[in-house]
Amino acid sequence: MAEIRLHNLAHSYSRIPQNASDYAIREMNHVWEQGGAYALLGPSGCGKSTLLNIISGLLSPSQGEVLFDSVVVNALPPEKRNIAQVFQFPVVYDTMTVFDNLAFPLRNQGMAEPQVLSKVHEIAEVLDLHPLLAKKASNLTADEKQKVSMGRGLVRDDVSAILFDEPLTVIDPHLKWKLRRKLKQIHEQFNITMVYVTHDQLEASTFADKIAVMYGGQIVQFGTPRELFERPSHTFVGYFIGSPGMNLIDVEPCEGGVAFANTQVSLNAALNQRLETLDYKQLKIGIRPEFVHLWDTTSADRSGGTQLQDTLSGDDAFNAEVIHVEDLGTYKILTLNLDGQPLKVRLQEDQAVPKLRAAVSFPAQWLMVYADDFLVETGTQEAHNESA
Template identity: 45%
Template structure:
């Protein structure tokens, strides 16, 4: 087990000697620490630099263009993958189809020269953890992709010296029916062994259900790092608010005037605290509010803003309304028995407690 740390890491795939102002940066000035024994997710949209970061940890990219990579406090910048003790599980299961499950799991240990009696004991322990004990003699070629991915994970954790396990979108090719079970098993393994794991994904549901700590990256830049609750309740930027949550946060461009926040088609009154924060802001103002905090009424209420219902999405437990007024479009979560349908007008309020204010792309309050 080990912590993994980036210190001011920037990376470009441009040729050495390219001037910095002419480079395309995959990662830019990123500093972050993943603690020893923790379950982490590295989350962001496709092309944001996640796989580059993973390869910089594992040593598949030995050194970043700028900065340092530390594993358990040791500077490993420039060292090869073999010298780092990092295991990596890829999108597509990597197994030896010509071998059975036992020999697949045993391969890394035998490659290190471990005695066969010790190999057997360790393989049996890992197989038990992964629910593969009854398939040890089965050729890997006969297994489904989820079980093959378990073997890939097993080869990563079978060596007790493994410092950390990196999971690069490991559920990509897994049948939807099997995804939930495999994700649960990955989490169980992390808890049972206490190994540092970093799970890379563009899927917020996978990230939030696997990890205790989530690192969100956009365009190679760290946007926010924290628990799933931190990211949901206190997004550091409008991007986090919209990216985390289903549906994501409503984010509306606005300006401050005497009546409150002018959102174009309507104005939202502000408490003294919110007004003070907004008046001190520099940069473009944005109002954020999650759909579950939007108050919608089937008929006009005092001080409510009229919106038209354009879409009703029925989830069974509640409904998601798409509401429009002027150029503004928002979503609101309402009870299953909410008495308004498409084309009807509803009243909307924005309670102060649910409002987040952003300026220049960063959260004010």
Template identity: 45%
Template sequence: MADISLNDLSFRYPGATDETLANLNLEIANGEAHALLGASGAGKTTLLNILSGLLVPTTGSLCFDGEDVSELSGRRRNVAQVFQFPVLYESLSVAENLAFPLKTRKADATLISQRIDYICKELEIDDIRARKPATLSLFQKQLVAVGKALAWPDVSMVLLDEPLTAVEPRTKWRLRQTLRRVQADLKVTMIYVTHDQTEALTFADRVSILSAGGIVQTGTPQELYSSPTHEFVGHFVGSPGMNFLPAEALGISGVERAGFRPEWVAPGFLEGAEADAPGATSTGGVIAGAITGRVLRTRIQGAQQGKPFGLITLATAHGEIAIQGEIPESTLKAGDRLKVQLTRCVGYNGQRKVRDIEFL
């Protein structure tokens, strides 16, 4: 395993006018589970190919344990990769597939036997080691593909290239949990590349959000959700994403925009607001963090302490927002007027975070 460093790393394809990746700086610790998360075109595949040794950075460097490996092949870096679709030899048994990476490097028979036993135990696939891939489920095939990636004991890094894309939805959670357990047990450095925020946030110790060839923010799942340092992260992480309003709409000064999660509201919504203006009270004063709007739609998501709980979409003077919490006992209908009080928000200038703001 290795500490991995990206130092001012950029890449431009031959003939292109713009860089696909620009000035990336990132530190991934030895044994860390890290995710690269971004939409299509963000630069994930290009970065993956640089990490695996298929591409060489145009500028900057990629280092393993402080050594520049930018121009080394993936084989010389001891990098293993798991793809979207399992790559297995159909004519070989599970055990023979697991042994193949070791045999190609002329490992001795004792090491091969020990590694196969160890991997089969860790991945809980000992009962299928004699079977051929054609007899396995897709879930089992992907486990074997992961086992192949872990076969060599001194692997520097395992790259997971959207490994759950082809897996049935009902088994995705199980495979993701297995991968996370194995990563933690073996303390192997794993980099999980995906466009799916659920996969990234439930697998990784830290996540790097990519957009337009740059890393917008790196942090723990909790940091990305609770304190996005860029508005893009607030939009991209969460379902639904963050609400954004002009700061003045919430009675806030010193910042341009305010972002808040749907659940950052005080318990209970205040019905029958006296005015449509955001933050207005019957006496004309302004309550910081209060917003008034008209109900567009509601969606019940469950119950808390026997009371309905869900999402309400409001039309405000500054655009639509979604709020989440206990829905008032009386039935809400489109056009009803509500005032809500936020508990906190994040202030932004030029889409960059300035400060956290607490109301209650």
């Protein structure tokens, strides 16, 4: 097991990169601690696989260093880094039996055959491969082959880390949850540093203790699934995490808060003061559909809107038009038009659905402000986050 540290790491496929867009990996400093279970999450083309291949040694970075337990390994080839990598498509030796596939890396190390036998059976037990040990790998299903691929990485005692590059892509959906659970069990049993690359937020959340979200060649946030959901550090994290993603609205500063069209949203004094000190080109507010407060105005629809106007007499409630309702069984997604801006609201199964108009408000705890796509933090918020 190893701590993996990236120091001033960057990579470009261009021979002479001119600007940030020429970099597949923009300069970053990042640490995966020894024995941790991590996910690298992001859309296709964001640099996830490039970063994984740099760590494993399949690719040399344009600049910066990769360190295993504080030792620079840039010059070491993959076979010297003691890294096991499980790829998107299973890599097995079809002409060999499952037993021989699992034994192959051990025999390459010159391990005595009794030890090989013991180790292979130990891993076969963990991955439920005992019934398949005598089978040729060519006769296995895709998920069975992928378990053999994983087993080849786990069978070695000297592995510094195991890197998974979207390993469940070819697996049938109904089998994915089994393998995700199996990976979690393996990590808990062997305490191996694991980095799991995926574009699926469910896979990342169920496997990893901490998730690094990548966007445009950068890690824009590194945190627990809860931190990513409740306090996205970047608008992309807000958009990418959650179903549906965070509501994001372009705004302009105004007296006491921010505004869009004819709607003003109040901000607390600390946020207003912080915005005054920042130099930015674009300002947005964000709130998750789960956190938008929907006022009970069902009787207002029937009374011609009188009660709705009474509800809106406070500064924090807004009048919106109901556009669409999606019934997803255990919850509903309400789409509103709030002064020309689309707004998603998540309703519980038993929550009343407004017919024509709706009154909504944005609780201050869950309303985020983003300057040039990065979360605006106040000193109070930063101290709270550090103590949490």
